Amino acid sequence: xxxxxxxxxxxxxxxxxxxxxxxxxxxxxxxxxxxxxxxxxxxxxxxxxxxxxxxxxxxxxxxxxxxxxxxxxxxxxxxxxxxxxxxxxxxxxxxxxxxxxxxxxxxxxxxxxxxxxxxxxxxxxxxxxxxxxxxxxxxxxxxxxxxxxxxxxxxxxxxxxxxxxxxxxxxxxxxxxxxxxxxxxxxxxxxxxxxxxxxxxxxxxxxxxxxxxxxxxxxxxxxxxxxxxxxxxxxxxxxxxxxxxxxxxxxxx
Amino acid sequence: xxxxxxxxxxxxxxxxxxxxxxxxxxxxxxxxxxxxxxxxxxxxxxxxxxxxxxxxxxxxxxxxxxxxxxxxxxxxxxxxxxxxxxxxxxxxxxxxxxxxxxxxxxxxxxxxxxxxxxxxxxxxxxxxxxxxxxxxxxxxxxxxxxxxxxxxxxxxxxxxxxxxxxxxxxxxxxxxxxxxxxxxxxxxxxxxxxxxxxxxxxxxxxxxxxxxxxxxxxxxxxxxxxxxxxxxxxxxxxxxxxxxxxxxxxxxxxxxxxxxxxxxxxxxxxxxx
Numbered sequence: 001x002x003x004x005x006x007x008x009x010x011x012x013x014x015x016x017x018x019x020x021x022x023x024x025x026x027x028x029x030x031x032x033x034x035x036x037x038x039x040x041x042x043x044x045x046x047x048x049x050x051x052x053x054x055x056x057x058x059x060x061x062x063x064x065x066x067x068x069x070x071x072x073x074x075x076x077x078x079x080x081x082x083x084x085x086x087x088x089x090x091x092x093x094x095x096x097x098x099x100x101x102x103x104x105x106x107x108x109x110x111x112x113x114x115x116x117x118x119x120x121x122x123x124x125x126x127x128x129x130x131x132x133x134x135x136x137x138x139x140x141x142x143x144x145x146x147x148x149x150x151x152x153x154x155x156x157x158x159x160x161x162x163x164x165x166x167x168x169x170x171x172x173x174x175x176x177x178x179x180x181x182x183x184x185x186x187x188x189x190x191x192x193x194x195x196x197x198x199x200x201x202x203x204x205x206x207x208x209x210x211x212x213x214x215x216x217x218x219x220x221x222x223x224x225x226x227x228x229x230x231x232x233x234x235x236x237x238x239x240x241x242x243x244x245x246x247x248x249x250x251x252x253x
Numbered sequence: 254x255x256x257x258x259x260x261x262x263x264x265x266x267x268x269x270x271x272x273x274x275x276x277x278x279x280x281x282x283x284x285x286x287x288x289x290x291x292x293x294x295x296x297x298x299x300x301x302x303x304x305x306x307x308x309x310x311x312x313x314x315x316x317x318x319x320x321x322x323x324x325x326x327x328x329x330x331x332x333x334x335x336x337x338x339x340x341x342x343x344x345x346x347x348x349x350x351x352x353x354x355x356x357x358x359x360x361x362x363x364x365x366x367x368x369x370x371x372x373x374x375x376x377x378x379x380x381x382x383x384x385x386x387x388x389x390x391x392x393x394x395x396x397x398x399x400x401x402x403x404x405x406x407x408x409x410x411x412x413x414x415x416x417x418x419x420x421x422x423x424x425x426x427x428x429x430x431x432x433x434x435x436x437x438x439x440x441x442x443x444x445x446x447x448x449x450x451x452x453x454x455x456x457x458x459x460x461x462x463x464x465x466x467x468x469x470x471x472x473x474x475x476x477x478x479x480x481x482x483x484x485x486x487x488x489x490x491x492x493x494x495x496x497x498x499x500x501x502x503x504x505x506x507x508x509x510x511x512x513x514x515x516x517x518x519x520x521x522x523x524x525x526x
Binding site for chain 1: 419421422424425426427428429430431435439440443444446518520521523
């Protein structure tokens with residue numbers, strides 16, 4: 001699925017009256033099956049961008065389109081995952097991942113069958129009866145990822161999905177994300193503040209300016225796929241991260 | 254990771270004096286009750302206070318057996334229990350419904366707050382006679398009194414529980430296009446359940462107050478009536494029997510809710526390890 005932003009801008013109502021611009025106006029396209037990472041200083045409206053695409057927040061002006069269709073509310077083919085795993089503490093791993101299927105009205109046996117097929121790919125097969133409080137941060141994020149992709153959506157919106165994890169877990173989950181993606185072929189927009197994570201994962205890195213976030217750089221990552229952790233030390237990779245870093249630093253303080 | 258046997262022998266938990274002190278700790282609440290009973294027995298034995306005021310435990314026991322044998326106790330206890338259960342059903346039911354509505358519509362809270370707080374600030378004993386005038390001297394007025402008294406904790410805990418639902422999980426339900434019913438069923442109800450059950454525990458202990466206050470005001474039957482009747486005959490042992498029966502009923506209902514809690518909140522127990 002193809003995503004397009006057309007002069008999209010979002011402003012929040014300020015507590016003192018008037019409006020507080022949070023994002024844009026911004027325009028860019030994401031081709032079908034493309035993996036785009038969005039980086040930028042904190043508070044630049046990255047999360048707002050995800051919320052608009054997910055249909056959770058309205059655009060103030062301009063529009064967000066999915067395959068030419070205006071995004072006005074949540075769409076079943078677009079899934080979203082947040083920085084905090086946001087699991088239901090009273091549901092087991094199995095039932096947390098099965099939630100979207102249950103809401104869609106699928107019978108218990110059918111949804112468990114689907115989830116149990118997904119669990120090994122998430123390395124969670126031994127934890128299906130565990131409750132969220134019994135999981136590590138990395139495992140909780142895997143459950144959140146599983147819940148996001150269980151309905152096989154065509155678009156994944158990832159809002160700093162590994163932001164709260166330690167460096168090693170983060171790297172491992174990034175690789176797992178790519179592996180999961182190779183089996184499916186989705187369009188992905190991922191927000192992150194980690195430049196090398198962005199370059200490592202994406203086909204394209206988009207750099208946003210300070211609030212209200214506007215597009216300041218659109219950098220193609222020509223690195224071959226599949227990506228592997230060796231690449232993190234290669235020249236091409238390092239040059240790309242330097243370029244992204246430079247465009248962020250140009251924004252000044 | 255297996256512990257080797259040598260490590261186990263050095264485990265402090267298995268040393269006799271540690272085990273003894275743990276056992277003592279477990280039994281200490283029971284010991285406290287026994288001490289109180291002994292104190293009671295000692296006071297009445299030495300007649301430090303007149304037997305009319307504080308009858309010996311033996312007299313109370315005989316009154317208990319007597320009231321049990323002629324069916325008086327069961328009859329009145331059943332009446333009170335029935336009033337409590339209907340009152341709980343009514344009060345908790347309305348409390349849940351109004352609480353949910355208020356949690357969803359802040360305007361409703363603004364409108365209803367003075368009425369609800371006013372009701373809650375007025376002692377139930379003061380307006381129980383009014384309820385008897387309105388609902389008659391039969392069981393209906395006691396059911397209503399009970400309902401009024403259990404309504405408030407249910408209401409407050411429902412509001413707190415529903416308002417406490419994580420906004421991020423609400424976003425999640427929205428992104429899954431869950432309708433009102435599914436959001437209630439899969440998010441709001443399970444999320445608010447722990448707080449609502451805590452309120453229900455409070456409500457069960459209050460229910461007996463409501464029923465007995467109603468029975469004090471309009472005579473007829475029930476444990477409250479038994480207390481008044483026995484007191485008029487200076488039958489202090491029977492008064493004590495009736496009071497302890499109320500305690501027992503109240504504790505049993507409380508235990509029942511605790512059991513429901515234990516059964517349905519497995520995730521909370523597992524989360525507290």
